[in-house]
Amino acid sequence: MSTPSKIREIVREKYGKIAEGASVDSVTLSPNDLGYTREQAQAIPDGANLGLGCGNPLAHAAVKPGETVLDLGSGAGIDALLAAREVGSTGRVIGVDMAAPMISRARENAEKSGCKNVEFRLGEIENLPAADGMIDVIISNCVINLSPEKPRVFAEALRVLKPGGRLLVSDLVLTRPLPEPVRKSVEAYVGCVAGASLKDDYLRQIRDAGFTDVEVVEERGYGAGAEMLPDVMNGANGWDAVLSVKVRAVKPARR
Numbered sequence: 001m002s003t004p005s006k007i008r009e010i011v012r013e014k015y016g017k018i019a020e021g022a023s024v025d026s027v028t029l030s031p032n033d034l035g036y037t038r039e040q041a042q043a044i045p046d047g048a049n050l051g052l053g054c055g056n057p058l059a060h061a062a063v064k065p066g067e068t069v070l071d072l073g074s075g076a077g078i079d080a081l082l083a084a085r086e087v088g089s090t091g092r093v094i095g096v097d098m099a100a101p102m103i104s105r106a107r108e109n110a111e112k113s114g115c116k117n118v119e120f121r122l123g124e125i126e127n128l129p130a131a132d133g134m135i136d137v138i139i140s141n142c143v144i145n146l147s148p149e150k151p152r153v154f155a156e157a158l159r160v161l162k163p164g165g166r167l168l169v170s171d172l173v174l175t176r177p178l179p180e181p182v183r184k185s186v187e188a189y190v191g192c193v194a195g196a197s198l199k200d201d202y203l204r205q206i207r208d209a210g211f212t213d214v215e216v217v218e219e220r221g222y223g224a225g226a227e228m229l230p231d232v233m234n235g236a237n238g239w240d241a242v243l244s245v246k247v248r249a250v251k252p253a254r255r
Helices: 006-017 036-043 077-089 099-111 151-162 185-190 199-209 224-228
Strands: 066-070 091-096 118-122 135-141 161-174 211-219 240-249
Touching: 006 099, 036 077, 066 077, 066 151, 077 091, 077 099, 077 118, 077 135, 091 099, 091 161, 118 185, 135 151, 135 211, 151 199, 161 199, 199 211
Parallel strands: 066 091, 066 135, 091 118, 135 161
Antiparallel strands: 161 240, 211 240
């Protein structure tokens, strides 16, 4: 691959095109397969689910009415809009995405659904457009693996969370390193594979940022990729090394 800024530009361009209607070169599973309840699946606004997730980050987030939720890499708005239902009229949801077409699409979806307690901000998850200590819960769905600077993502997440705030991310990680041709593949990177970290490294980066109580609350293989993205591995045996995980962590409370 290339420099962090070049990688971000490649990802921004790719997902911007998806927002504008380009085909999705990623594993697309049904809401049920991803862990959304029937009620949540029925509540997803038309056009908000682009099939880019690898799980349901709200399943273990325990979002409460009145809380402020931040969605890292909010895409077309699927999880932000579902979270807006959970926080209620006294709560607030902020979605952040670096692709301007995604922000436009998410805002349209929010308007169509009549959702008044959610906003979408253009920005990078390594440089969050949010003030210190203003967020109760951070969620993210298959996005952090795309960042070339994951420690910065987790440091920013810690910065904007309130003391005692929670992080709950659904993401892809690896059980072993991928073959070198795959690691260098742009297609594999934007397909959420080549940029994934080893599972232990991913958890360590969260702890190193300052989070406590870091735990994997759900884990499953991601073999669906072998069927739905056969070209990403360039013929290499690698899909069995890919895991979909939900990770929960807490920002320490002040003493």
